[in-house]
Amino acid sequence: MKKEINGLFRYWAILLISCIAISDVIAATQPRITPGLLSPERLELFVYEYPPLASLEIPSGGLYPEIVQAALSKENIKATITILPVKSLVKYNLLQDNAIAIIGSGWNFSDAERKQLIVIPFCIVSGGYYYYRPAQDKVLSLDNNLTDLKGTTFAAQKGDEVTKYREAGINVSFANVLSSFHRLKGGKVDFLSAPQISNDWIVGNYYPAEKNNFVLMENSDWETITPIIFNKNNSESDGIASKFREGLIKIQADGTYKDILEKYYGERDIPKDYFQRLTHEQKEAEALN
Amino acid sequence: MKIKYRVIPIIYLGLLLTSPAFGMDMPKTVEPETVGLSSERLKRIDDLMNRHVEEKKIGGSVVLIARRGEIAYFKTFGNADVEKPIQWDTIFRIASMTKPLVTTAAMLLYEEGRILLTDPIALYIPEFKRPRVLTLLPEGSDPEYKLVLAKREITIRDLMTHKAGITYIFVSDWFKDRKHKLLIDMYKDAGVTDGLCSKEWGIQGMVRRLARLPLIGQPGEVWEYGLSTDVLGYLVEKVSGMKLNDFIRERVLTPLKMNDTYFVVPQEKRARVSAVWESDWQGSLEKMGPGPTQVGGLTVCPGDVHQSTGTYLSGGAGMLSSAYDYYRFSQMLLNKGEIDGVRLLSRKTVELMTATNHIGEFDATFLHSKGWKFGLGFGIQTDRGQEVDSGSKGIYEWAGIYSTRFSVDPVEEKITIMLTQTEPFKHHVDLWDKTLVLSSSAVVD
Numbered sequence: 030m031k032k033e034i035n036g037l038f039r040y041w042a043i044l045l046i047s048c049i050a051i052s053d054v055i056a057a058t059q060p061r062i063t064p065g066l067l068s069p070e071r072l073e074l075f076v077y078e079y080p081p082l083a084s085l086e087i088p089s090g091g092l093y094p095e096i097v098q099a100a101l102s103k104e105n106i107k108a109t110i111t112i113l114p115v116k117s118l119v120k121y122n123l124l125q126d127n128a129i130a131i132i133g134s135g136w137n138f139s140d141a142e143r144k145q146l147i148v149i150p151f152c153i154v155s156g157g158y159y160y161y162r163p164a165q166d167k168v169l170s171l172d173n174n175l176t177d178l179k180g181t182t183f184a185a186q187k188g189d190e191v192t193k194y195r196e197a198g199i200n201v202s203f204a205n206v207l208s209s210f211h212r213l214k215g216g217k218v219d220f221l222s223a224p225q226i227s228n229d230w231i232v233g234n235y236y237p238a239e240k241n242n243f244v245l246m247e248n249s250d251w252e253t254i255t256p257i258i259f260n261k262n263n264s265e266s267d268g269i270a271s272k273f274r275e276g277l278i279k280i281q282a283d284g285t286y287k288d289i290l291e292k293y294y295g296e297r298d299i300p301k302d303y304f305q306r307l308t309h310e311q312k313e314a315e316a317l318n
Numbered sequence: 319m320k321i322k323y324r325v326i327p328i329i330y331l332g333l334l335l336t337s338p339a340f341g342m343d344m345p346k347t348v349e350p351e352t353v354g355l356s357s358e359r360l361k362r363i364d365d366l367m368n369r370h371v372e373e374k375k376i377g378g379s380v381v382l383i384a385r386r387g388e389i390a391y392f393k394t395f396g397n398a399d400v401e402k403p404i405q406w407d408t409i410f411r412i413a414s415m416t417k418p419l420v421t422t423a424a425m426l427l428y429e430e431g432r433i434l435l436t437d438p439i440a441l442y443i444p445e446f447k448r449p450r451v452l453t454l455l456p457e458g459s460d461p462e463y464k465l466v467l468a469k470r471e472i473t474i475r476d477l478m479t480h481k482a483g484i485t486y487i488f489v490s491d492w493f494k495d496r497k498h499k500l501l502i503d504m505y506k507d508a509g510v511t512d513g514l515c516s517k518e519w520g521i522q523g524m525v526r527r528l529a530r531l532p533l534i535g536q537p538g539e540v541w542e543y544g545l546s547t548d549v550l551g552y553l554v555e556k557v558s559g560m561k562l563n564d565f566i567r568e569r570v571l572t573p574l575k576m577n578d579t580y581f582v583v584p585q586e587k588r589a590r591v592s593a594v595w596e597s598d599w600q601g602s603l604e605k606m607g608p609g610p611t612q613v614g615g616l617t618v619c620p621g622d623v624h625q626s627t628g629t630y631l632s633g634g635a636g637m638l639s640s641a642y643d644y645y646r647f648s649q650m651l652l653n654k655g656e657i658d659g660v661r662l663l664s665r666k667t668v669e670l671m672t673a674t675n676h677i678g679e680f681d682a683t684f685l686h687s688k689g690w691k692f693g694l695g696f697g698i699q700t701d702r703g704q705e706v707d708s709g710s711k712g713i714y715e716w717a718g719i720y721s722t723r724f725s726v727d728p729v730e731e732k733i734t735i736m737l738t739q740t741e742p743f744k745h746h747v748d749l750w751d752k753t754l755v756l757s758s759s760a761v762v763d
Binding site: 078112121207 | 461464465504507510518519523526527530
């Protein structure tokens with residue numbers, strides 16, 4: 030009996046060792062490009078690079094990815110937010126590739142496209158027109174309307190709606206945001222439109238000695254509501270959008286959202302009615318979804 | 319009067335210290351006949367170069383020809399800058415001649431077993447995971463393209479052989495098709511450059527952005543000269559844990575005693591860097607400004623060499639070197655991996671780099687015509703039946719966009735280097751082809 034057990038043990042031991050050895054050989058000779066490497070991200074959202082709102086230079090991805098990730102995490106949803114340097118590719122991912130969601134504004138969706146989207150505002154951003162003081166003969170200002178700037182050149186990003194500038198007799202030159210600041214400094218364009226925190230971040234990181242030369246044009250300040258846009262054509266979108274809404278409420282309630290804002294706003298004051306207005310915008314958008 | 323006499327030794331010392339010869343004499347040359355070359359025939363190169371300088375086609379040049387490990391011809395012609403004659407140790411922007419150096423750096427990691435050429439680059443640069451390929455839709459479609467998931471990941475070998483599907487912006491001068499235009503517009507929108515001008519962000523920032531953009535063709539199914547070696551340079555950083563310039567300095571340049579080769583030329587050597595000349599090849603020759611200057615689809619920044627803060631270490635185009643330094647690198651390759659008793663690469667690795675079938679049925683037609691293949695880092699002539707003037711089957715060479723060239727002829731054990739700084743690039747091709755003909759015609763044994 031003992032002999033039989035020993036024999037059986039030996040048989041299983043040899044089988045086990047053989048399996049391990051064979052699996053090692055297989056592992057060593059298997060194709061190096063594994064399916065795991067090629068497998069898609071489970072939940073991937075896209076955002077256009079615009080530092081520090083979304084930036085490849087910031088480890089966390091920037092303000093937008095931090096808020097969205099925080100809201101999704103509250104609902105135990107793990108997502109990858111991919112920052113793309115070309116705006117049209119973000120839109121492509123949403124409409125052609127049926128990505129679950131994209132982040133940002135200014136997409137010029139058609140009515141038909143809008144119908145397939147769930148828009149949830151999640152951030153309010155204020156900004157204005159900036160110019161580079163040493164490159165201008167006079168102080169640029171926007172006293173009445175855009176025609177005050179007739180003959181100047183405006184730096185826009187591809188995909189931006191620029192009709193109003195052209196109608197006001199303003200030349201439009203396209204480049205990405207970092208190049209636009211570079212061109213502004215070089216005198217190739219006269220002004221650009223940017224969120225205040227973007228101006229501060231870009232100038233602070235790339236032109237720190239020229240902080241006072243990048244000037245906010247008088248009476249040019251604006252405010253925009255940034256949404257996350259879910260795609261109804263993606264079967265998961267309804268569920269994830271609902272969870273995102275819930276998560277967003279939770280991070281507002283527990284102070285996480287405010288902490289993230291303060292991290293990016295620095296010394297600048299966050300408007301007191303920020304969250305009230307955000308809630309109002311969310312309700313208005315919900316009626317359209 | 320006394321003061322003047324005191325000043326003389328100081329002036330003398332100053333001249334000595336700033337002299338190009340200070341620190342190193344011109345390398346020894348041998349009588350051409352001792353290595354089977356004809357002095358008489360090599361003089362034809364003098365005539366060719368002098369004529370091009372006199373006709374104001376080029377500002378100046380350095381030509382070096384070596385055979386059997388000895389330099390037989392090493393001459394300078396014309397000016398490096400306005401009223402400043404070119405010297406044997408003038409430093410040139412070698413642009414794409416950076417590629418063989420960076421490929422060599424990567425091959426050192428390969429020899430250490432730290433990478434395999436078959437490794438997907440996404441193993442080291444995750445942003446390149448699951449690349450997508452730009453596929454055109456009929457004209458008038460909105461959008462004009464669709465993005466198709468690549469059939470396989472990009473490998474390190476794809477980067478070295480330009481089969482990754484990554485392109486350059488300046489190739490818009492050659493390729494006018496819709497697909498190139500669409501993709502090149504995306505490169506521009508993303509702030510990706512050809513690596514000749516410094517960027518706000520470093521190589522990591524550039525490669526990360528490039529990784530988010532589609533490919534022009536399926537990896538392995540296209541030969542497309544592009545920013546692949548910039549990506550390879552970043553991969554060297556990721557694998558080695560060192561900045562690319564530090565790794566190359568420590569592992570390639572120092573062992574090969576290439577003391578005048580840099581990504582960022584130190585302040586004390588910048589006076590030795592040649593100006594860049596814009597030539598119409600018809601007698602109009604002007605020194606280019608610091609840039610950025612647009613030359614066709616190409617953006618060049620000759621003045622960037624005077625910046626100390628170069629963070630954009632372009633593995634495809636970022637280095638400067640001298641004729642003698644590049645000779646030492648070429649001789650190492652010709653010697654199958656070693657020079658002066660220092661072994662940098664194994665014979666097997668150099669044989670792999672110079673193998674002629676890395677790109678299969680494709681021809682490396684960007685710089686040459688059909689009959690040229692691409693090894694790991696440079697083009698290789700494989701077919702004498704195609705348009706070709708000189709050299710041997712198996713000759714390998716590459717060029718730099720500021721009109722610099724090198725050629726290694728393993729059959730004749732001969733190296734030919736011609737360095738100028740002339741834009742646009744296209745004009746110098748005739749001069750280089752003739753230089754190669756004269757170099758080959760000087761072989762008399």
